[in-house]
Amino acid sequence: MADDRSGYELPLLLASAFRVLVDELHEELARQGHPGVRPIHGFALQALGPDGASISELGRRLGVSKQAAAKTAVAIEGLGYASRLPHPLDKRAWVLVRTERGKEMLRLSAAVFSQLRQRWAERLGADRVRALEDDLQVVVTVAGGAKLGDLPGWLH
Amino acid sequence: MADDRSGYELPLLLASAFRVLVDELHEELARQGHPGVRPIHGFALQALGPDGASISELGRRLGVSKQAAAKTAVAIEGLGYASRLPHPLDKRAWVLVRTERGKEMLRLSAAVFSQLRQRWAERLGADRVRALEDDLQVVVTVAGGAKLGDLPGWLH
DNA sequence: GAGAATTCGACAACATGGTTGTCGATAAAC
DNA sequence: GTTTATCGACAACCATGTTGTCGAATTCTC
Numbered sequence: 001m002a003d004d005r006s007g008y009e010l011p012l013l014l015a016s017a018f019r020v021l022v023d024e025l026h027e028e029l030a031r032q033g034h035p036g037v038r039p040i041h042g043f044a045l046q047a048l049g050p051d052g053a054s055i056s057e058l059g060r061r062l063g064v065s066k067q068a069a070a071k072t073a074v075a076i077e078g079l080g081y082a083s084r085l086p087h088p089l090d091k092r093a094w095v096l097v098r099t100e101r102g103k104e105m106l107r108l109s110a111a112v113f114s115q116l117r118q119r120w121a122e123r124l125g126a127d128r129v130r131a132l133e134d135d136l137q138v139v140v141t142v143a144g145g146a147k148l149g150d151l152p153g154w155l156h
Numbered sequence: 157m158a159d160d161r162s163g164y165e166l167p168l169l170l171a172s173a174f175r176v177l178v179d180e181l182h183e184e185l186a187r188q189g190h191p192g193v194r195p196i197h198g199f200a201l202q203a204l205g206p207d208g209a210s211i212s213e214l215g216r217r218l219g220v221s222k223q224a225a226a227k228t229a230v231a232i233e234g235l236g237y238a239s240r241l242p243h244p245l246d247k248r249a250w251v252l253v254r255t256e257r258g259k260e261m262l263r264l265s266a267a268v269f270s271q272l273r274q275r276w277a278e279r280l281g282a283d284r285v286r287a288l289e290d291d292l293q294v295v296v297t298v299a300g301g302a303k304l305g306d307l308p309g310w311l312h
Numbered sequence: 313g314a315g316a317a318t319t320c321g322a323c324a325a326c327a328t329g330g331t332t333g334t335c336g337a338t339a340a341a342c
Numbered sequence: 343g344t345t346t347a348t349c350g351a352c353a354a355c356c357a358t359g360t361t362g363t364c365g366a367a368t369t370c371t372c
Contacts, residue, residue, distance in 0.1 A: 005289055007269025013292040014174040015307055020299040021167045055321060068359055070321065092320035092367045113163030123298065124291045132288055133161055135280045136169040142279065143176040146168060211350060224330055226350065248338050248349035
């Protein structure tokens with residue numbers, strides 16, 4: 001078990017572990033009153049930040065075109081997680097801001113992720129989880145930082 | 157740095173690390189004579205196994221419809237990584253098998269992944285990489301095994 | 313200030329990669 | 343042997359991204 005593994009396993013393990021976390025998050029969200037959320041929604045909601053952002057700005061933050069961002073905006077508005085306000089200075093633009101329900105969903109997501117991390121710590125040991133995070137942080141940083149560019153694409 | 161992290165970081169680190177590995181693999185593949193390969197192609201080629209498989213069987217192994225599998229089959233045939241032979245017993249079906257070039261690409265991929273893993277080991281320590289793999293293996297197994305179901309979907 | 317260049321977000325057209333449904337041909341089950 | 347299931351192709355559709363264009367509004371430059 002601790003012996004040398006094929007190089008193939010590492011990427012599969014990383015992808016599977018990611019899937020596990022995201023799937024468990026969304027199962028729990030669905031259970032707690034947020035059944036329609038897709039990963040991209042939470043991602044976009046986080047990108048809005050506490051102060052909101054214009055559609056174009058959201059697109060830039062997510063690394064997609066403003067047209068794609070506009071569609072995501074419609075989706076999270078429809079679910080009640082964000083709402084569109086007239087921009088106070090720029091009459092062309094909107095400001096997309098988190099609603100109370102949106103903030104609630106982010107809080108819940110954070111809580112669930114913490115819980116899941118806690119479960120990992122109980123099974124693996126808190127030090128091992130920290131080591132895992134630190135090690136991944138190192139290799140990701142060395143490779144030029146988090147490549148979240150088209151993560152949205154993966155997340156549907 | 158070793159202090160407690162938010163639960164949010166773990167999934168982002170996993171996804172980023174996966175992206176890093178896959179991107180570096182494909183950069184190297186492109187450099188070594190395989191410029192057109194997409195992650196899904198290697199994945200499908202592996203799914204074929206040494207003995208090949210029918211289109212429908214490939215779809216089942218990849219967790220997609222046979223129509224989607226047929227498209228992938230056309231793609232990897234076009235790139236010269238697989239070829240379609242009449243099924244020896246079933247006149248309805250084809251057997252899709254790896255070509256020499258396909259096998260060569262898989263060998264190269266395995267070599268590159270091993271190299272990348274080696275680089276991680278040099279930076280983090282071989283024991284840490286093994287620990288990382290073992291730990292991920294545990295959490296993935298506990299959660300019901302590798303969820304590669306729609307990994308193909310992510311991989312374009 | 314006035315005019316030019318840019319940026320906002322909507323709309324249309326298209327690309328890609330998946331889906332389901334149908335179909336003729338062939339196998340397999342009864 | 344007749345019925346049922348499976349093979350792979352084709353068509354239609356859906357979802358999610360893209361680029362290009364447009365009118366309106368802002369910002370830059372002189």
